[in-house]
Amino acid sequence: MVTIEAKPTVEACPKCGATLKAGAEACATCGLAAARMATFKSERDTAVSEVARAAWDAVLESWTDEARHEALFRLIAERGEYGWAAGRYRDEAKQRPGDAIAAKQMERIRRAIEATLAVSATAREKPGASPYKGVMAMMGVLVVVVIVGLFYVFIKSHTGGDDPPPPPPRPMSPAPRVR
Numbered sequence: 001m002v003t004i005e006a007k008p009t010v011e012a013c014p015k016c017g018a019t020l021k022a023g024a025e026a027c028a029t030c031g032l033a034a035a036r037m038a039t040f041k042s043e044r045d046t047a048v049s050e051v052a053r054a055a056w057d058a059v060l061e062s063w064t065d066e067a068r069h070e071a072l073f074r075l076i077a078e079r080g081e082y083g084w085a086a087g088r089y090r091d092e093a094k095q096r097p098g099d100a101i102a103a104k105q106m107e108r109i110r111r112a113i114e115a116t117l118a119v120s121a122t123a124r125e126k127p128g129a130s131p132y133k134g135v136m137a138m139m140g141v142l143v144v145v146v147i148v149g150l151f152y153v154f155i156k157s158h159t160g161g162d163d164p165p166p167p168p169p170r171p172m173s174p175a176p177r178v179r
Contacts, residue, residue, distance in 0.1 A: 014041040017090045048084045051075055056088055063092075069105055073112075082113045 011020050014037055018029035026033045032040060045053060055072040062068055076085040086109045093102035 012091075012094060013037065014044065017087070017094065044084065044087065048081045049075075049079055052079060052081050052084065056085070060092075063101060069101065073105070073108065076109070077112060080116075082109050082116070085109055086113075 011022075012018065013020055013027040013030060013032055015032045016027060016030040018027055020027060020034075024034055027037075052072070052075050055068070055075050059065075059068045059072050072085065076082055086106060089102050089106045089109065093099060093106065096102060
């Protein structure tokens with residue numbers, strides 16, 4: 001009897017687009033668990049605005065219409081929904097191998113994300129710079145003052161302080177002799 005093995009089916013991860021083999025427990029690229037993939041796929045569209053989803057549907061209706069791609073880009077730029085749109089274009093690029101429109105739009109979104117990150121980035125502090133440098137200096141001065149004060153109190157208590165030394169004892173005169 002000859003058994004025929006079924007070829008493992010290959011599908012794409014809904015999060016990163018990496019190729020998955022059937023039976024994989026998670027995506028080898030992004031780590032999304034296989035059990036969460038269906039949920040992730042259904043939730044990714046609910047995380048964006050209805051307006052953006054409608055604009056995407058309009059793009060799909062007329063893929064070669066640049067004005068629709070432009071309108072979608074403006075919407076996602078206003079709302080910061082770059083990741084969602086990049087995922088949609090990535091999926092379309094897989095379904096349309098060699099499509100220049102999908103590649104162009106993904107590159108445009110990538111540049112927009114980089115520009116957004118560059119504009120919102122904060123300057124790094126110089127290595128070795130401490131934001132608490134002044135506080136640490138004050139703490140050091142305070143410690144020195146406390147040590148000097150304790151040393152002063154210690155010396156004062158062992159020398160008798162400002163009180164003059166007691167007069168030396170007077171020699172005792174001999175007691176009168178009684179006769």
